[in-house]
Amino acid sequence: MGLYSNARALAFSVAKRIVKFLYHDIKVLRALCCRPFPSRPSIKSVHEGARAHPGGIYAIFLLWQPKRFSWYVQNALESLNEAGINIVAVINHDLSEDQLAYLSGHTRSIIIRDNSGFDIGGYKDATTYLAKSNIALSRLLYLNDSTYFFKGGLTDLFRRMITSEADIIGTFENWEFTYHIQSFCFAVSGDLFRSEKFQRFWTSYLPVNSRLWAIQAGEIGLSRAMIPIASSIDIIYKPNALRPALSTLSKDDYTGLIKLYPGAIRFPHTHFLRLPKSACVDELVSRIGLRSQIHTGGFLYRKYLACPIVKRDLLYRRQFSADEIEQALLETGHEGHLDEIMTDFKRRGDSLHLSVLSRLKVANGIL
Template sequence: MNQPAFVGTIAYVARRALWLAWYNLQLIFIVYPAEGFWRVTALLNPRTWSYRRRVRAKLEGSVSHHGGTYAVFAMFREGELSPYTLSAIDSLNRLKVNIILVSNTVLTEAVQEKLRSRCRYVVIRDNIGRDFGAYKDGFSVLRETKEEIQRLVLLNDSVVYLLDGLDEMFRQFLGDNDYAGLTEVHDRHYHVQSFLMSFGASVLRDPRFLNYWRRYIPIGTRRWSIHKGEVGLTRMMLDCGFRPKLVASLERLKVALENDEKTDNIPALLPDRFAPAAYQSTNPVPYVLSVFGEKNQIHVGAFLLTRYAISPLFKRDIVARGVYSPERLKDISGILGLDLPMLLQQQEIHQRRRHTSWISRILFRFGSI
């Protein structure tokens, strides 16, 4: 090895060691203490342990469908309803799905009536446990009805639901699969992503599935929701022998990309982190597929999945989480024919300006808030 290469290697190792040291110091002295404090506080809160204390109201709606298919739709929305949430609700009704809408915020009377005219039940609860807390309480409400459940869909409003293709996508969650999800994550902790999942009758009768929800503690930190919620549920399902059927699978994306004779726009649809390498490749398809298979798929492939009519949705926090810059969204809007900056301005749930202190920025980067 020549001297410049040797010096370069030493410099890289030194930078990597310093980065790892700083990373672990942040975990040990900031992230873990904050997470521990929040969890202990939640465990001392009586509402964490009591479904009756969490649920403020259970309102009966006017829409009921035969067939035993139900959806628990977790919503966190203040003020007026999002038109994209209403698009998802109306699509599910067209497919004869009974909707238990669970709101983690207090709703105005006007919003309550609008939802009751579209749902089987509207549940208003305290925001304890995020979406998994809402899923848990919505499932409890459903089981209290003693109605026969043949299929259960869990979904939330952390995504923007685009109308075009929505019925076709939801229909794939209502088939014969015991366990279905839209996308999965292979980065760090494997799991099926929880913003849209479906479970068949075999799963719903399995005592291990019922015990999971009975024993789940609705603690509201983001790391808890991921590790005990998404990861915990996925592991339980796999341990029970239920393999997920992925609607937006790697295989479907692979077929779509390989059948597209014009791949010039593919790099432009990728997140900021991965776009440069794709632009430098003479054939971006293998690179895109490798990244999609290894990372957070709804972040890496959201606009690719939309472009190829595989899933008409994307996460509401993609700008706030630093996945895409506002400038990149303007370019992507031209490719997809959508005004993404306008959509996300209306839908954003994590504004960067809320994280002004250096501690909150660290907690944000580590996914604690």
């Protein structure tokens, strides 16, 4: 049995390396080789919207909504406007006339582009667009639609991000492997935006259609570029922010919270019986910092800190089962969108049920 298991593990490792070479490494090499030569512009068109706000506060909102603008996108657009933020919508696909008309009524500008480089490629194009516009920008938010945006507390969250004095304010951070600020919702000051190093990162960033590249060279690369030049960094949802709420609970309550943690870092039900209460709180808090914190602590942040953001890939990334997600939303709040959310999760599915090739891509971080 041991020999068979070892052989399977070796075969998987070899297959994984082959898939990485074919579907990631070759794409990167091709992009690097083609870089010195003229390429087709990624931006197809730019449209002026009808919703402008005074001042220099802007948001780049990256969207992939080919059929219609979902409720969570509408929530985000409404809250950004309520906070007085000028929205530059970046769409990685073509728009219907109805979609364009709707978006025009809620944004200051609309950039329609191809999907090269995925979200980080869209951030690059919009950053370059704003830099060339000579706007007296005082604060810039970056966000995308990889999360559900619940309306309760969302406008207040955006207001906190634009009134912060920190050069960088992020909603979540990630200490797994390499520290970085998670790129689905963060903001920078005007001074940092105009800095040479920040602009150099974006002008030199090479868009490649690989999720692995977008994370390593894009999300992590961006943090490496901007963190050293930031005079201050503020993270809104940190594990220690949960301590006051957790400290008021009983040990029975702690056992009940286990289901709000992803399966991979979940405690045994008897774990808290032998620990003093302070140690229980320490354990609950420290587990959240092990991985991507919107995945590890997202439901706890929603339950105790009214966080209006929940990741849309919790099932696909096998953090929770569909039943666990449904129960967590019933406990932490879904604002009447439970059926829509569960349909969205089930539509994308669990990566375990993908083809062998796709599962190998997921194992490499390519999908």
